[in-house]
Amino acid sequence: MAVDDGGRVAYAQLTGKLKPQLLQALESSGFTHMTPVQEKVLQLPSLTQDCLVQAKTGTGKTLAFLLPALQKLLEVKDLDRSSVGLLVLAPTRELAQQIVDECDKLTSACNPPLECHIAVGGSKRKFHMDKFLKKSPAILVATPGRLIDYLTEDAARQKFAKIRCVVLDEADRMLDAGFAPALRQILEQIPSKAQAGWQGMCFSATVPPEIQKMLPMVLNKDHVRISTIDENEVPTVETVPQRVYPVPSVDDILPTLHSVLSCAKADNPALKAVIFCSTARHAGLLYHIFGHSGEAAPPKLPVFQMQSRMSQTQRTRTVEEFKATDRGLLFASDVVGRGMDFPDIDLVVQVGVPSEKDQYVHRVGRTGRAGKGGKAVMILAPEEMWFVKSNPEFPIKNEGPFNHPKAATYPSAAIIQSALAKVPQQTKEQAYIGNLGFIKSLMKRYGLHPAGVVELANRFAQSFGCDSIPVLSPMLVGKMGLRGVPGLVVEGKGLVAGPPPGSDAAGPPRDKRGPRGKNGGFRTTEGRRPDGPRRRQNQAREDSGKQGEEPSRKRAKR
Numbered sequence: 092m093a094v095d096d097g098g099r100v101a102y103a104q105l106t107g108k109l110k111p112q113l114l115q116a117l118e119s120s121g122f123t124h125m126t127p128v129q130e131k132v133l134q135l136p137s138l139t140q141d142c143l144v145q146a147k148t149g150t151g152k153t154l155a156f157l158l159p160a161l162q163k164l165l166e167v168k169d170l171d172r173s174s175v176g177l178l179v180l181a182p183t184r185e186l187a188q189q190i191v192d193e194c195d196k197l198t199s200a201c202n203p204p205l206e207c208h209i210a211v212g213g214s215k216r217k218f219h220m221d222k223f224l225k226k227s228p229a230i231l232v233a234t235p236g237r238l239i240d241y242l243t244e245d246a247a248r249q250k251f252a253k254i255r256c257v258v259l260d261e262a263d264r265m266l267d268a269g270f271a272p273a274l275r276q277i278l279e280q281i282p283s284k285a286q287a288g289w290q291g292m293c294f295s296a297t298v299p300p301e302i303q304k305m306l307p308m309v310l311n312k313d314h315v316r317i318s319t320i321d322e323n324e325v326p327t328v329e330t331v332p333q334r335v336y337p338v339p340s341v342d343d344i345l346p347t348l349h350s351v352l353s354c355a356k357a358d359n360p361a362l363k364a365v366i367f368c369s370t371a372r373h374a375g376l377l378y379h380i381f382g383h384s385g386e387a388a389p390p391k392l393p394v395f396q397m398q399s400r401m402s403q404t405q406r407t408r409t410v411e412e413f414k415a416t417d418r419g420l421l422f423a424s425d426v427v428g429r430g431m432d433f434p435d436i437d438l439v440v441q442v443g444v445p446s447e448k449d450q451y452v453h454r455v456g457r458t459g460r461a462g463k464g465g466k467a468v469m470i471l472a473p474e475e476m477w478f479v480k481s482n483p484e485f486p487i488k489n490e491g492p493f494n495h496p497k498a499a500t501y502p503s504a505a506i507i508q509s510a511l512a513k514v515p516q517q518t519k520e521q522a523y524i525g526n527l528g529f530i531k532s533l534m535k536r537y538g539l540h541p542a543g544v545v546e547l548a549n550r551f552a553q554s555f556g557c558d559s560i561p562v563l564s565p566m567l568v569g570k571m572g573l574r575g576v577p578g579l580v581v582e583g584k585g586l587v588a589g590p591p592p593g594s595d596a597a598g599p600p601r602d603k604r605g606p607r608g609k610n611g612g613f614r615t616t617e618g619r620r621p622d623g624p625r626r627r628q629n630q631a632r633e634d635s636g637k638q639g640e641e642p643s644r645k646r647a648k649r
């Protein structure tokens with residue numbers, strides 16, 4: 092049948108336009124009909140045009156760029172397979188690996204084979220580099236940092252002499268201020284578009300206006316723009332109901348998260364959920380509370396964590412396990428916020444606000460993939476509700492605090508307290524530092540002055556079960572731009588005194604509860620040594636702002 096019940100066109104229609112090897116691989120993978128974005132791309136009069144493609148999360152953009160790119164390579168007579176013909180750039184290692192897996196499936200029927208190589212940080216550089224130099228990397232999927240590293244070697248640079256196609260997956264991320272310098276550096280090292288005439292393709296679910304001026308880096312001025320999203324439509328998945336559960340104060344966040352997960356598990360014993368946290372350390376803390384040491388997770392649900400502070404081996408194993416499991420909870424930072432295709436996610440929970448507006452769309456998009464259903468909820472403290480108010484275009488329903496018939500059956504507050512008691516202080520302190528940096532990076536959006544940032548972070552620390560305000564090194568405080576801000580406890584100096592929280596100098600009062608005394612209700616830890624300035628400094632950099640993704644900024648400056 093050429094068209095299925097949903098009006099989708101069969102891949103068989105592309106006989107003659109796509110090589111039989113590709114059609115055969117599609118059939119073997121069970122892909123019989125095109126998704127709308129695949130149809131729009133593959134039915135272009137020419138598959139060799141530069142294009143900017145926007146389609147919602149989970150709608151098959153990976154095949155939509157791989158198929159035309161592979162077709163292009165397979166059409167070349169006597170293709171030199173020892174040179175890179177197709178370069179795909181992605182923002183995270185896990186996404187790069189996922190693209191390699193998808194590509195390998197599509198080229199499985201090619202003879203001679205089309206090898207797809209990977210170049211990502213955290214993996215064995217020498218092993219992959221030797222393979223890249225000695226074998227036939229007709230396709231390379233890379234994250235920017237490691238690719239820049241490769242390109243410092245002449246032999247590796249020469250491998251790009253016959254480049255024919257460059258794809259940016261998650262293009263808006265690849266072209267933003269964090270990655271653009273690295274991308275520029277890469278493009279300076281490979282044959283120029285003008286000289287080599289390579290095809291450029293940019294794909295993403297979100298295309299903010301800011302990236303327009305960066306597009307000429309990879310797309311010619313006559314590029315085609317394809318969108319499966321109406322101009323005035325928000326790119327979230329309509330099959331995913333989205334709710335916010337406001338909580339009375341930061342202290343209620345963790346108990347509410349416990350109630351939400353317990354009730355979801357009661358409704359669906361095989362619950363598979365991703366819980367997005369503000370920072371890598373925040374994800375680590377919640378993983379401890381709900382799984383590793385605290386065991387607050389509903390029984391019989393395996394618990395996973397995924398964040399940039401884990402070793403690459405742990406990250407790779409976790410992705411494989413969470414892809415394979417039919418149930419479980421994944422506590423994650425934004426390292427898996429974009430592009431990752433974990434099958435059959437029932438629920439996405441966002442604990443706190445995302446670092447950027449568009450990141451909301453990508454996080455929600457981990458569920459409701461390939462036309463399936465799912466739910467997305469946010470748990471927000473009063474200080475975080477600005478996110479919902481300032482983004483009215485998102486279909487986020489506010490029906491008040493979490494209210495489920497079974498919620499009262501779980502003593503969530505007591506369970507969280509007891510779980511927190513088992514979590515190492517250091518884990519809680521690190522989560523505090525991460526949160527402090529995160530709130531500071533979004534200070535204007537929160538409508539806070541620095542003292543308000545510290546006051547809010549200190550209340551978070553208490554909700555995390557810190558027994559006192561964690562001590563920061565003077566260097567870290569300086570790096571965060573918080574020198575002299577009241578409410579901090581600084582190594583060798585103790586509590587920085589100042590106006591009480593809630594006063595004008597501390598920023599607009601967001602919480603009606605009175606201050607907890609001069610130290611927010613904590614005892615001070617004057618004289619206690621932090622775990623080392625360098626670690627704190629690095630942590631602040633990676634744990635704030637766009638956390639969890641490839642640390643390309645650092646590498647780009649090399």
Ligand SMILES: Nc1ncnc2c1ncn2[C@@H]1O[C@H](COP(=O)(O)OP(=O)(O)OP(=O)(O)O)[C@@H](O)[C@H]1O
Binds near residue numbers: 122123146148
């Ligand atoms: N033609 C198809 N028929 C059925 N399933 C498909 C088809 N194309 C892709 N899929 C499946 O849809 C899921 C989502 O695909 P993919 O990861 O490419 O989405 P995406 O649009 O890139 O999402 P994101 O924006 O989150 O990166 C995958 O599991 C993929 O195997």
